[in-house]
Structures are given as structure tokens and as C-alpha cells.
Amino acid sequence: MVDGLFFIGSALNVKQLSVFNNDERFQQTLETIESIDKYCPSNMKVMFDTSYSEPNPEYVRELMARGVKYYWTGINGDVQRLSDAGQRSLAETIGFIMVLNAFDSYRKTADIKFKRVYKISGRYKLNEHFVADREDFKDSFVFLPTVDSWMPKQHQEAAGVDRIFELRLWHMDANLLDTFFKEIYNILDEMAKNNIDVEHAYYKVLSKYNWTTVKPIGLEGVLAPTGVIINE
Numbered sequence: 380m381v382d383g384l385f386f387i388g389s390a391l392n393v394k395q396l397s398v399f400n401n402d403e404r405f406q407q408t409l410e411t412i413e414s415i416d417k418y419c420p421s422n423m424k425v426m427f428d429t430s431y432s433e434p435n436p437e438y439v440r441e442l443m444a445r446g447v448k449y450y451w452t453g454i455n456g457d458v459q460r461l462s463d464a465g466q467r468s469l470a471e472t473i474g475f476i477m478v479l480n481a482f483d484s485y486r487k488t489a490d491i492k493f494k495r496v497y498k499i500s501g502r503y504k505l506n507e508h509f510v511a512d513r514e515d516f517k518d519s520f521v522f523l524p525t526v527d528s529w530m531p532k533q534h535q536e537a538a539g540v541d542r543i544f545e546l547r548l549w550h551m552d553a554n555l556l557d558t559f560f561k562e563i564y565n566i567l568d569e570m571a572k573n574n575i576d577v578e579h580a581y582y583k584v585l586s587k588y589n590w591t592t593v594k595p596i597g598l599e600g601v602l603a604p605t606g607v608i609i610n611e
Contacts, residue, residue, distance in 0.1 A: 382420075382511050383423075385415050386498045389429070401434075418507075418509045425482060429452050429470045458473050472577055495516070495552060503599065507597070509598070518552050522591075524594055525582065525592065530575070538569075538583070562585060598610075
């Protein structure tokens with residue numbers, strides 16, 4: 380039994396929408412891993428990398444040496460095409476589905492048990508505000524406080540969603556993983572059908588379940604498109 384199963388979404392190879400080069404992104408990813416080991420020592424780390432082309436093999440070897448189960452989901456043609464085109468929401472969601480399928484097969488044979496499941500974006504890191512186990516987190520999805528949609532009102536009405544869940548770090552009780560595994564296909568469908576991003580789609584699909592908001596959630600880092608520092 381581990382306290383935390385961490386799914387780490389990453390793109391170590393990028394062409395646009397980032398102020399960081401590949402070496403800087405890799406070093407930030409190592410800080411992500413180090414922070415997980417520091418603030419949740421009893422963990423399992425699974426990384427899915429949606430890079431449009433195969434990442435540096437030395438990077439991959441280093442990640443695996445640090446106990447990360449690494450998957451390059453960019454090998455999938457759809458993920459590669461979407462990532463190459465800068466469609467990060469769709470690319471990451473398909474990559475997440477791929478790694479969830481792989482993990483589902485693995486846990487059935489390896490008898491893996493865990494208390495909570497975390498999804499963290501690579502390059503951000505946990506900080507001292509992160510709490511691995513709280514009673515009010517039981518049987519719940521946990522997000523930062525919701526945010527008003529930035530889409531035009533007409534688009535909100537057409538898509539049927541007017542708020543978002545921010546997703547740099549969020550988590551769920553272990554008993555919700557199967558529910559999420561089912562719903563992530565609906566999340567992908569909402570994104571494609573209604574032309575909405577992943578944050579809107581998560582809110583539309585998951586807000587019908589038991590969910591809790593917490594602030595601070597215990598994450599810090601730098602937004603790749605702008606270089607803005609966040610601490611949330």
C-alpha cells in the first residue's frame with residue numbers, strides 16, 4: 380500500500396507555447412519528482428509524455444532511475460499530431476487514457492494498492508502546503524476553488540458549462556479511480572464535440588460527483604507560456 384499514486388503529465392519536447400527549452404523543462408520535471416518524494420515519500424510515480432517526437436533517451440533513463448514508470452504516449456499518431464499542432468488539451472487527455480489503460484492492466488497483475496490518486500503537471504512541484512491525507516478528502520475529488528469560464532457567453536450556453544476546474548494539481552480518493560477511468564472518455568468527447576478545453580470539460584463531467592475544494596492545494600512553479608510564478 381502506498382499513500383499516493385501520482386500520474387505526471389509531461390511534454391519534454393516542445394516547439395511552441397513555452398518560455399523554457401528542453402533542458403530547462405527536464406530539470407523542472409526532476410524537481411517535480413523530488414518534491415513528490417519529499418512530501419509524499421510513500422508513492423508510486425507514473426509519467427506520460429505527450430512529446431511530438433521521442434524525448435532524449437538520457438532524460439528517460441534518469442527518470443526511470445528515480446523510480447518513475449515512464450510512457451512516451453507521443454508514439455501514438457493522434458497524440459503526436461495534436462501535440463505537434465499545439466492542441467495540448469486533446470493530446471494530454473488521449474495520453475492520459477493510454478497510460479490509464481496500461482496501468483489498469485499492470486495493477487491487476489501486480490496487486491497495487493494506494494490511498495489517493497494525484498494528477499500533477501510536470502514542471503510544477505509540491506510545497507509545504509501539500510497535505511497527503513485529510514479526513515475531509517475521503518470519497519472525494521479535490522480541486523482548487525472553481526473559476527468562472529473565460530469563454531463568450533454564447534459558447535458557454537452552447538457547451539453547457541460556465542466554470543472550470545484548474546488542473547495543475549488535483550486528486551481523488553482511490554475508490555474513485557474506476558469512476559474517473561470511465562468518465563475521462565466523456566471528458567474527451569465533450570472537448571471534441573463542444574470545442575472546449577480540458578478544464579471546462581472536467582468541470583462539466585466531474586462536478587456531478589462528490590468534490591471538495593481546497594486552497595492552498597500545495598503547488599508551485601512557473602507557467603510555461605508566460606513565465607508567471609504561481610503558488611497555489
